[in-house]
Amino acid sequence: xxxxxxxxxxxxxxxxxxxxxxxxxxxxxxxxxxxxxxxxxxxxxxxxxxxxxxxxxxxxxxxxxxxxxxxxxxxxxxxxxxxxxxxxxxxxxxxxxxxxxxxxxxxxxxxxxxxxxxxxxxxxxxxxxxxxxxxxxxxxxxxxxxxxxxxxxxxxxxxxxxxxxxxxxxxxxxxxxxxxxxxxxxxxxxxxxxxxxxxxxxxxxxxxxxxxxxxxxxxxxxxxxxxxxxxxxxxxxxxxxxxxxxxxxxxxxxxxxxxxxxxxxxxxxxxxxxxxxxxxxxxxxxxxxxxxxxxxxxxxxxxxxxxxx
Amino acid sequence: xxxxxxxxxxxxxxxxxxxxxxxxxxxxxxxxxxxxxxxxxxxxxxxxxxxxxxxxxxxxxxxxxxxxxxxxxxxxxxxxxxxxxxxxxxxxxxxxxxxxxxxxxxxxxxxxxxxxxxxxxxxxxxxxxxxxxxxxxxxxxxxxxxxxxxxxxxxxxxxxxxxxxxxxxxxxxxxxxxxxxxxxxxxxxxxxxxxxxxxxxxxxxxxxxxxxxxxxxxxxxxxxxxxxxxxxxxxxxxxxxxxxxxxxxxxxxxxxxxxxxxxxxxxxxxxxxxxxxxxxxxxxxxxxxxxxxxxxxxxxxxxxxxxxxxxxxxxxxxxxxxxxxxxxxxxxxxxxxxxxxxxxxxxxxxxxxxxxxxxxxxxxxxxxxxxxxxxxxxxxxxxxxxxxxxxxxxxxxxxxxxxxxxxxxxxxxxxxxxxxxxxxxxxxxxxxxxxxxxxxxxxxxxxxxxxxxxxxxxxxxxxxxxxxxxxxxxxxxxxxxxxxxxxxxxxxxxx
Numbered sequence: 001x002x003x004x005x006x007x008x009x010x011x012x013x014x015x016x017x018x019x020x021x022x023x024x025x026x027x028x029x030x031x032x033x034x035x036x037x038x039x040x041x042x043x044x045x046x047x048x049x050x051x052x053x054x055x056x057x058x059x060x061x062x063x064x065x066x067x068x069x070x071x072x073x074x075x076x077x078x079x080x081x082x083x084x085x086x087x088x089x090x091x092x093x094x095x096x097x098x099x100x101x102x103x104x105x106x107x108x109x110x111x112x113x114x115x116x117x118x119x120x121x122x123x124x125x126x127x128x129x130x131x132x133x134x135x136x137x138x139x140x141x142x143x144x145x146x147x148x149x150x151x152x153x154x155x156x157x158x159x160x161x162x163x164x165x166x167x168x169x170x171x172x173x174x175x176x177x178x179x180x181x182x183x184x185x186x187x188x189x190x191x192x193x194x195x196x197x198x199x200x201x202x203x204x205x206x207x208x209x210x211x212x213x214x215x216x217x218x219x220x221x222x223x224x225x226x227x228x229x230x231x232x233x234x235x236x237x238x239x240x241x242x243x244x245x246x247x248x249x250x251x252x253x254x255x256x257x258x259x260x261x262x263x264x265x266x267x268x269x270x271x272x273x274x275x276x277x278x279x280x281x282x283x284x285x286x287x288x289x290x291x292x293x294x295x296x297x298x299x300x301x302x303x304x305x306x307x308x309x
Numbered sequence: 310x311x312x313x314x315x316x317x318x319x320x321x322x323x324x325x326x327x328x329x330x331x332x333x334x335x336x337x338x339x340x341x342x343x344x345x346x347x348x349x350x351x352x353x354x355x356x357x358x359x360x361x362x363x364x365x366x367x368x369x370x371x372x373x374x375x376x377x378x379x380x381x382x383x384x385x386x387x388x389x390x391x392x393x394x395x396x397x398x399x400x401x402x403x404x405x406x407x408x409x410x411x412x413x414x415x416x417x418x419x420x421x422x423x424x425x426x427x428x429x430x431x432x433x434x435x436x437x438x439x440x441x442x443x444x445x446x447x448x449x450x451x452x453x454x455x456x457x458x459x460x461x462x463x464x465x466x467x468x469x470x471x472x473x474x475x476x477x478x479x480x481x482x483x484x485x486x487x488x489x490x491x492x493x494x495x496x497x498x499x500x501x502x503x504x505x506x507x508x509x510x511x512x513x514x515x516x517x518x519x520x521x522x523x524x525x526x527x528x529x530x531x532x533x534x535x536x537x538x539x540x541x542x543x544x545x546x547x548x549x550x551x552x553x554x555x556x557x558x559x560x561x562x563x564x565x566x567x568x569x570x571x572x573x574x575x576x577x578x579x580x581x582x583x584x585x586x587x588x589x590x591x592x593x594x595x596x597x598x599x600x601x602x603x604x605x606x607x608x609x610x611x612x613x614x615x616x617x618x619x620x621x622x623x624x625x626x627x628x629x630x631x632x633x634x635x636x637x638x639x640x641x642x643x644x645x646x647x648x649x650x651x652x653x654x655x656x657x658x659x660x661x662x663x664x665x666x667x668x669x670x671x672x673x674x675x676x677x678x679x680x681x682x683x684x685x686x687x688x689x690x691x692x693x694x695x696x697x698x699x700x701x702x703x704x705x706x707x708x709x710x711x712x713x714x715x716x717x718x719x720x721x722x723x724x725x726x727x728x729x730x731x732x733x734x735x736x737x738x739x740x741x742x743x744x745x746x747x748x749x750x751x752x753x754x755x756x757x758x759x760x761x762x763x764x765x766x767x768x769x770x771x772x773x774x775x776x777x778x779x780x781x782x783x784x785x786x787x788x789x790x791x792x793x794x795x796x797x798x799x800x801x802x803x804x
Contacts, residue, residue: 025802025803053554071417107318
């Protein structure tokens, strides 16, 4: 199963909400869709969910065009929008039952599917509660449960963690991990970048409707930091180590930072290993030697300008 | 099949929208409150009537009067509550702030509208059932028979359902909230007119009883017109919730064309049997108004049909010609509406020439001239609106072209008269000939003395806008070709 977004453009009058966005991802991958407000994330996701039509381009889900065959595409996509379910006068179970019927599930199979989805998303205890009486976290679970009813191979999730408390976020993260391990392709947008880095295998950074950067999280982090920074802590002779480091080849910069020494190395991970070996061979008692990696937040701040349309 | 499996089978066979809507309705405080209010009003009304009637309670028309009073209350509640409840819920579900996830399920658009309508129908049946005992009670007061009661309730029921379908359509019109309120108020006025018409009709039924050929003839004609309107609003509502890229206009145009043909045949047959042109006049007026409005709808359609539409265009030339007529697209819609207007007028003209001996042939030709002139002006205003949007107001969305046309129509209908009045109101010739200044008003063709002037102006104007739109039209015709799928993915794959 492959999701391909091909030269996607969506114009609202003079505004180019999405401007030639292309990327693809496959089953089992969780892809973070990152960008400032108004970057075009929701528009792209709505197109994938067949709610909007692109001005130019297409999105293919397992080769099925969302423009030309939206009915078939809908069977392959589960969409969790940024708005939560607001249906009045309906319990959780009735809500799920309605959508299961709308997806064509019949008889005993429908009941079984609803039960298993309720169990998976932890909704069993609140299945008879009215939707309007639920907390944001619970509504988010209901929204996810609804998107899973027809067992879609692709999940599109727009800001699923927004407004959730830490516990609900952790629980959502765990659910996503399980779904990913089940082989679902997941595209997820979020403003909480640290969390995305933990869940996602890859990320796409978008601004003003255009993709600025895309790739596996590891590659993005590496490309975001050509110089590696290592933090070293020794039990004694910190000053001597500091002076030695300043004279060590490939060390571009060293500075005292509390009990640690921050060292900027021009090189790859092998260079870091060489430095550690050299320190030990020189008799330094190294307690900690850790590589400080650039995080998604830093990369995001570096590549985006915060511009909106 | 045992009871349990039969009930599961039945449950699966029911439209999911109906189940959802009814589940929500029975749990809705609003619905329960409305129902209880209706019953309370009915009890209070019949109680007051009995107490205040005194000796006249035993008169020969006590039952009729009581029935009409209860029916008036029932119809007010039914015609206000059911359409309002159905439309407001639908509009809320379709609002931008609340993504209605129903539209990303595999359920078909026509099932969504059918489900909403069936739920409205059930709600109406619930209201009518609750009031049935009060209505039946009036039978014991004398002056009314059971067939009249049931026919009247049937008529009322059909009118409520028709109003609910019209309200569903209004709720789905893709305009902002302000326009939705305006359209809602217009619908409310029309419902008001329908209410008084229903009351007048039902009053006639209970007074004269369900007897006579004229009665059944009237019921059949009204029933057919209501069925047509309900069907029309249904297909238009379905078209409005279909994806923008799909062939939304096809079902609407096919439905109207089929209805035009069937009702035309029925009107001509009836006219020749009765030796009367009235049925043909009704057919002419009804469909010319629909086609005139269709011109405004057509100019608001996409210039270039969506990819789904293009992919379904037949390869053969005759197939393509037929498809051009019925498929979505502004040029397609304009062609269809214009051809249908011309065809209707041609049929009427030929019919009038074939049967000049019928008494009201003058009315037939007069109506044809009136409708033809009105359609010509509608064409001019809509096409001018489309030209203005393309050349001057390119930032205005295509969907809003009808609005430019309507504004032009409003201005053009009164501006010449007002200008003439302001400039020449003291002149003798103005006082003698001010009707000429209604030129530009599509509804002023009743002034027979100035029809040549109106027709000359409208004809010149239509020729001018048609000539100016010709390059656009030719381009649209040329581009109406079957498209092949050309999506080649070179998207960067994230690994």
